[in-house]
Amino acid sequence: MSEAKEEKIVFQRPKALCDVVTHYCPGCLHGVVHRVIAEVIDDLGIQEITVGIAPVGCSVLAYNYIATDFAEAAHGRALAMATGMKRVHPELVVFTYQGDGDLAAIGTNELIHAATRGENITTIFINNAIYGMTGGQMAPTTLPGQVTTSTPTGRDTKLAGFPIRVCELVSTLEGSAYIVRRSAYNPSEIRKLKAAIKTAFQVQMAGLGYSLVEVVSNCPTNWGMTPLESLKWLQENMLAYYPLGDYKVKDSVKELMAKK
């Protein structure tokens, strides 16, 4: 009575993720989010109909990692570009991948109007409260008191104002259909993140409107911490200002989710 079962691979690189080394710093959660997006693309079988749009910022080279057709946008303009693509090719699944500087500072206009038009586009929004690529300046989402290279004594809200809460803002717009905030600091949160990204893509494919998944993320390098410290800091500081949860799930989305 042999119990030797065939050994199976239960976790490996998804097909839609290129087999290359990323340029990301050790411990940066961009890599996790990229992988989760690729897993969703595999699960939904949409690699051949998906077009991604990379931002300017640390994830400017996302097109080297996620194995679909890809464009690289001007800083902040990913959602305008996505609008142009999607309006000509409604059969495509179009997603933008944007950081906090790209989406919530220079690209706010494009964000608000793509959302309010109800464009059938999905945005994956990486919020790590800092400008990574340029070396750690204040982002629109930098927390009050947070030290960055352009807020050397901490973000003074009298001088630099307050951080933007993107999900709360965008969920007020009628055209937005599915607006949620997730994180990726432990396996459980990563599982929830994957479910959210999958739903967001399904919302787009069903033509229900604009979908956005915010990921509360980290930046060990520019926060000046080890990767493990950064995940602790994220949980202790960012989640209070950026609570995880569903900010907008339209009834049509709820019906869709019930069916799936």
Next chain:
Amino acid sequence: MPRIVIDVERCKGCGLCTQVCPKGDLVQMSDEFNSKGYRPSKFVDPEKKCIGCAFCANMCPDVAITVYR
């Protein structure tokens, strides 16, 4: 028997995989360096405690862990 394989050349030594193992410390930081100068993680499971849950692999930003069960 569940097990993981770490691609040490892909590992950047961030250590995120080392803190999530439900069985304790089956994934640890290595004392050696890879060719990029990172100290990769290593799989230490003499008592065959790994259950193949893939928590470690899920945390890996570099997809350097493959899980077998």
Next chain:
Amino acid sequence: MAKVLMKGNEAIAEAAIRAGCEAYFGYPITPQTEVLEYMSARMPALGRAFVQAESELGAVNMLYGAACTGARAMTTTSSPGFSLMQEGLSYIACSEVPAVVVNIMRGGPGLGNIQPAQGDYFQMTKGGGHGDYSPIVLAPSTVQETVDLVILAFDLADKYRQPVYVIADGMIGQMMEPVELPELKPPQRPERPWALTGAKGRPRNIITSLQLDPPTLEKVNLRLQETYKRIRENEQRHEEYMTDDADLLVVAYGTAARIVKTAIAKARRDGLKAGLFRPITVNPYPYDTLRKAAEKAKRLLVVELSAGQMLEDVRLAVMDKRPIHFFGKMGGVVPMPEDVVDAMKKALAEA
């Protein structure tokens, strides 16, 4: 096909539709807004894409996105809006995707006014945005020619995978003239192996203007320069009017050239032999043909609705072989033909 009476801006819109434009993105700004209005009705009725963008930044990047999928796409704007579009146009040029942009110029700088002007010549013909790129710029002087050049703009954009601009002004955009349009056909989407349409049955495509490796970016630049060389060799267009016996060669484009034509008729009645050299492509500029035309004349007069921008290209063409005079009006002031005749007489009197 019978001629119809159309306003310039509406003719631009209908010409684009006839050329197979599948996507239009725009933002209201006088004096081009009728293009947007016209498209807002026609494009959806034909099942084509139309978006009134949140800004010119939005419009030009929607254009970029649509162009990346291989669709014929257009935006139209006026001077301040064109300034806002420069970043996106630089990306479009570097990414080598086809796109058509019409600028119905107005008086500037700043908010200026909404009257006809030609003050965007440098910005349009010399690149306008950052980096080494050189868009094709077509300069019509009648509504019919605007129709023809909008259609040509789409063909050239496709052929060279570069942005093509049509440079006109509020005079041409707002006036009505009889025009003949080609038949309406469904848009053709030729094979575009580089386009982002989903990687089905082919390796995936990436469109990016980012090249971190200097030799790779140099290669992109050299390829662009090669394209611009081919454009210079094949696409120069100009018109000569009564130049054979002209003592005074007047150089003007667009609205200014219309006024000059009338002025030439008046001047010739006064015994002044003047002719017109009218560049139709103001980039690539017809330097060689202008040099040859200039050799037949005694002097040149450049007439522009600006402080003298094309004047520099005329100087580059003619160098110091002939004296070059200038007559320009700014701020949306449009000269009367009599003003131009006076300038002609003055130029010859200085001889």
